[in-house]
Amino acid sequence: MTWFILRRCGAAVIVLLLGSVLIFLGVRALPGDPALVMAGEDASPALVAAIREEYGLDRPLPVQYVEYLRQTLSGNLGRSTQDQLPVATILAERLPVTLELTALAMLVAVTVGVLAGIVAAVRRGRAADYVATGFGLAGLSIPHFWLGLLAILLFSVTLRWLPASGYVPFTEDPVGNLQRMLLPTLVLGMGFAAVLMRQTRSAMLSALSADYVRTARSKGLPERAVVGVHALRNSLTTVVTVLGLQLGALISGAVVTEQIFVIPGFGKLTVDAVLTRNYPVIQAVVLVTVTAYVVINLLVDIVYAFLNPRIRLSGASHG
Amino acid sequence: MNEPVLRIDSLVKHYGQVRAVDGLSLTIGQGEVLGLVGESGSGKSTVGKCVLRLTEPTSGTITLGGRDVTHLSRRAMRPLRRDVHMVFQDPYSSLNPRFSIEQIVSEPLLRHKVMRRREAGERVAAMLEKVGLRTEMMSRLPHELSGGQRQRVGLARALVLEPKLVVADEPVSALDVSVQASVLNLITDLQRDMGFSCLFITHDLSVVEFLADRIAVMYLGKIVETGPTAELFAGPRHPYTQALLSAAPVPDPARARERRRIVLGGDVPSPLDPPAGCRFHTRCPLAFDACRTVDPALTDPRDGDHPAACHLVTPERRPDAAVPGRTLEY
Amino acid sequence: ACGGGGAPTSAPSVADATADNRTVQSGGTLAVALNADPDALDPSTATTLVGREVFVNMCEKLYDIDATSTLVPQLAAAMPQLSPDGKEVTIKLRTGLKFNDGTVMDAAAVKKSLDRHRSWEKSARQADLAAVTDVTTVGEDTVKLTLSRPATPLTAQLADRAGMIMSPKALDSEGDAFGANPVCVGPFKFASRTSGSEVVLERAPDYYDAAKVKLDKIVYKIIVDPNVRAANLRSGDVQVGDQLATTTVAGVQADPNLKVVSGGGLGYFGINVNIGNVAGSTEKYGSVDSALGKSPELREAFELALDRDAINKTVYNGLYESDCFPLPADSPYRAASLQCAPHDVAKAKQLVQASGVPTPIPVTLTTPNDATNQRLAQVIQQMTKEVGFDVKVETAEFVATLEQGGAGKYDTLLTGWSGRVDPDGNLTNIITTGGSNNYPGMSDPDIDEPIKQAAAATDTAERAELYAKAIQKAADLRGFIYLYHNKYYLGMNKTVAGVQYFKDGLPRFTTAGFTAK
């Protein structure tokens, strides 16, 4: 187990390093001189040069990378070129927002998706299965942004039940916060609920046809225990893995959702930063998302190992 | 004496920590059928794979028709592959599901450029007939055949180049009794007609008893006893062979219930960490101190053709001689 | 006001914000939707229009404009006093004013700010104040600017960010990061900012005219998407929506709870045609190898093919003002002689034919990738197709279009200019040789000279005449094909009154508030 975790951690570090190089180079490959952006309408060559020097944009790439890595590791993420605020401060403001959004969406996705998946698998071929499967297909087939638009049109503009968009910190106005998060959460969560539902359903179906489930039935266990203990426990490993893998998609989904509902989170920050060539922010944002992804998948691996006695007890893992 | 078709000398194969084969030697003469028996995981298949260089031996030598092939490059090995072929256990996974029967059987012919595609058809048809399949099967896909028929296709593929040696890894274990009987008959017939040598791997004693000229018994990566079939069945020398024979089910209620069985305690130890000394000592009813430390060599007490690897099998201490407190039963 | 044959398109009736004199009650938080995230709130470095929208309620300037776009003193006590040679400007300051941190605003503070604007290497105001060589204080309440040459546009610059005065105390403590926590003289003071999301201002207790200020708080919310901005306005989440997209104006207007007021008109939008920018707008110009770049006749044909009124109607619901010159029709600096050539397809075809260039003539049009500009590009595409051009639209992000424009890496390019009160701000940098925003690479002494002379002249009529010369020359050269002056539409909840909305498009909330029920 320790060996397993160590190996996974090693792999994670490699992924992070590769990722950081990619981020660094990718950002610099973007056309559009950030100095020019900062200089804006009134750009004069002298001003542009001054800005370029200020942000070290005139030095050779490897030097910039090493500097970037050094600064990042020491926790200094620089200042946003857009508004001069320290990137760390911006991240600290934005991260909780996206965390809340993704966490709530995840909550919706997991509750709805896993429950529906289980029900669909258990009631395979019956009405409940068709409803759940239909929901799953719809969730896969309807684009996020479309759903978001329709939701705003219906609930905010036409019915005026919910605020159209925006964000209030939970600490300031819990009710307002939840009101505003409701639609984005549902819009974002539903797509993932669909994916999870499908995965849970198929994992449960294969678990339900496994020999050990037949054994559980042969013991005379009530169906509740057969499904809820024996089949579910083994499907969970699949579901947990899928959850981790879906995280990347969830972040992408958050970008779109935040864009539509004007939520000042990470996704919106990312797009804005790219559009304004805000190098320090792009780098930090992508680094944080990649790190989050890698760390969460590491956690998923560890949870997986705990769920799976084979790995927990031996550490022998292939693939 | 003729050069044996296959000679294996102190073959060792470790898969990482797993000591699958651990110092094994054997030879197969021309036209001889050697039955390699042993329990699951004892390393039988690994031996077969090493012979065909499907896996690289850790050490030891493999000599095919007098030529040391252990370290031949894949390219240099290629011409030699004409003479050695393999039949697999699982009739489902051993045929490429995307190839027609004709393609499957003609592959070796084309690969070794024995003939061109057009001529190959006839040869394939003839071969299929030989293994008892109608030629109209040629265009079928494997999954359209029954298990017995598939195994016949596997035989046809192995034999179409008229090899000198066939390694058959449990070719009938997955088949029902009635199908198994016809495939076994087929193998004996073909072997007699074509005269190839055969390394026949199985865990079923009654099959080798029926088919093999000689038998080698494996336990945890080593041969513990080998000898001519009749002799070995009549007088097994190693306690493990004795236990194995006594445990084999006999389809005769009277005999089955009367005979005294040696029931071995415990399980086969893990090849990850085989016991020191004699590998069988953990389950051996006759084990004594020396067995726990010294690994016995294969020796024939009568200097014959029937050696066993047991401390109790020595010219002085013959296995059937009474050892105080211990008796061998059979 | 504009040529093209047709009568000017009448925009839907928009109430005049300045005419709204309903009484308002004290207190309340006003939520205002901005269309973009302001850059650093540092008057020295700021470059965005939205930034100015925030500044206007937080950082007062030496001068300001009024509803008629006339320059008026704000922190200054009077209009500047010019020495006879025009090289010395004396500005008398109001007294007894305090910055929002309680510091006294005096001549020293003004000098400190102006010097920072002028000489800090990161300042974007350097060009604005380029003529100023020295700032001295004369007593507590007067500053004197020494100029290298007479510069009439200077007062207009001092009515914008270059005239914003920052608290010296805050400048000392914040340094280069002043923008993260700005302190000025203003009806509201900076409270907080969440990057990309909102800027919060609070009523400033130290403001000299505090009695006029009714609102407790202004929350600027950044809502980039125009539809979401409109939706927020309709749902009541914000009470003021800035820069409504023309597509959303009608919808907002139709809402019984909302009204729309218009402002702006100083800025313009059009097509850059690269005629000489080969290595960058500030570098030496050369000859461009493209059909349009080489042939003034083809450029003329291209322009004649465009039906500006149809463009205004189709793309902007008729809410902008079609025009073919950089100065708005009602500008006192615009000479009556400036007349647009009418839309004329036949003539355009003729010109194309005469040019001998085989049709269709390929033209690449680089366009910012927002919906409105793409719509415009497609209309241009269709209109010019008729006379023999094959326009290929290439969208790029806004940032990339700016860079391509500056570097001369384009064939034709859609850009706009937000507009300045003084005509100089709309011309010098843009159509004179070496101007950093001279994307087309236009270079002609008949343009450069009159503009230079006009900057030194003080008489409006004289300046107008000089500008007319330059503008007419530029129009003939057709490095930039002007299409329209864009107006700003401010959506407001009917409960909001007292908002001032002028030509500069910056909603002023000093006197704004919620109407008493």
Add this chain to the structure above:
Amino acid sequence: MSLLDITDLTVGFDTEDGHVHAVKEVSLSLEEGEILALCGESGCGKTVTAMSVPRLLPPRTTRLTGSIRLDGRELTTLPEPQMRQVRGKEVSVVFQEPMTSLNPSFTVGFQIAEVLRRHENLSRGAARRRAVELLELVGIPAPAQRIKEYPHQLSGGMRQRVMIAIAVACSPRVLIADEPTTALDVTIQAGVLDVFRDLRDRLGTAIILITHDLGVVADIADRAVIMYAGRAAEQAPVEELFARPLHPYTLGLMKALPAAAVAAGPGGRRRLAEIPGMVPSPLADPAECAFHARCPSGQDDCLAARPSLVRHGPAHLAACFHPARSGEQP
């Protein structure tokens, strides 16, 4: 009245390829303490017959008619909640694949205790103590440690013993063992069979043992039913069956065994008796003798009607119009 009475059991499955006739009109009975073997080739309906008793067939596709009585109580119509009281308590099952039949995520202790807590209402601690006893009963050394282990930590033989421990935990009246030793090595198989024998002797459990290995039948069963194509072909006490097989299919099976050929005599051209042809498709159910096409003694009347099970001795039944003359040796 026997402990278990199966009468005219017919089981079919609705599949996409059509209706699969898995079991047809099978009747059999099981006495207390009896070991009844169900044998026959793959697909002949052994598993389906046996799993009909605890009703472990997929409910949605299974079509079942006939009657199954346990102690006179009809099981086919028993409501599901009561049926759950029967499963694991009165009728329990040991499956073939010991690896996949245990849940990999739970300790073996949990899996044994689970059934005890369900049916015997034992406390956690009591169930655990009982689990240790049960492991001991099935011959697992150091049971107190073993209950904390997971299935993958045990060898195949041990897993199968754990399965048996689960099955006998509540002292069932009927134990169904579906090929319990097929996946095991012979030396292990012998031990596991001993456990069954021991259980029968000690607890009086009646056992239905499914196997295709006649050797196992001869070794342990009291009575055997030979099935072919979903029907019982022959049914007799084991000694009687081996001594005087009546159905040509039974005879064919016995003669097809390599052991039989070896026993028939040494050397020379040994051949196994083959049963030609293939098992008929379970999709069709023609009104003729299913074995007819492969039968050496088949005649026209076999095509005209289906032979029913006829009594040929006190407990000897066979479904054949032309049974082998009694006394014909296999």
Add this chain to the structure above:
Amino acid sequence: MADPMTVSVGAIRVGSPAERRRRLWRRFRRRPMPMAGLVLVAGFLLLALVGPLVTGDPIIQDYAATLAPPSAAHPMGTDDLGRDVLARIASGARVSLQAGVLSTLLAMVAGIPIGLLAGFYRRWLDPLVGRLVDVTLAFPFLVFAVGLAAIIGPSLTGVVLALGFAQLPAVIRITRGEVLAIKEMDYVSAAIADGAADGHILLRYVLPNCAGPLIVQATVAIPTAIIGEATLSFLGLGVQPPTPSWGVMLTVAQQYLDVAPWLAIWPGLLIALATLGFNLLGDGLRDVLDPRSGL
């Protein structure tokens, strides 16, 4: 491991390849959902391939008839520049089809060889490929797409590249997994024992046997890519005007949600239907190709 039960049903399985295909088709046809999927996909293909030939010009503008509701002349109405929405929908289908198919093709062309080699030469290549796949997965797709659009300019090529790249990890993983399984098959051992070269084994033995899961993956990837194209176009990173794409049409429609809702209804509906069709088809194929799930 051999499954003894299948030996017995061998009788059912016997049949010529044609018969087998017919049987699969029968299994498929009996299911209403995959059939519905097939119909939807066929309709989509028809729309994309034939539609633009029979509908009008999707680019021609008519300033006299902007934002017209559906009518006889314009069955789906007109857009903000007076263009026929039906014609644009048909042309948009082409873009969607291209984005879906080309990106999937790209991912397959790039991913299959990588997966094949990684699975086949596990020791050297696999860990490296594994890490690269991890990094790719960790990179948020939209960030990548936005960046790519910024670098090469928004275009269908950029969309296809971004979408193809996003699918790459899945293709590599699936291929690799299949290779690992197939490599264990005895028929591969048999080929090696025959002296077959690696290339031959990879192409003739391994690759064809990966086809099933890869086809299923394609039917899942295509709809994802169609939505991806729409999303990117919606964010302004997609095809260039005046080429219509459903995502671009939605962006435009978004501005007229209240005055001309049909502008948003049609492309939204068609995206949903086309993706639904592929998803249903994929589900059906999975069921049919994987016999276990059929029972």
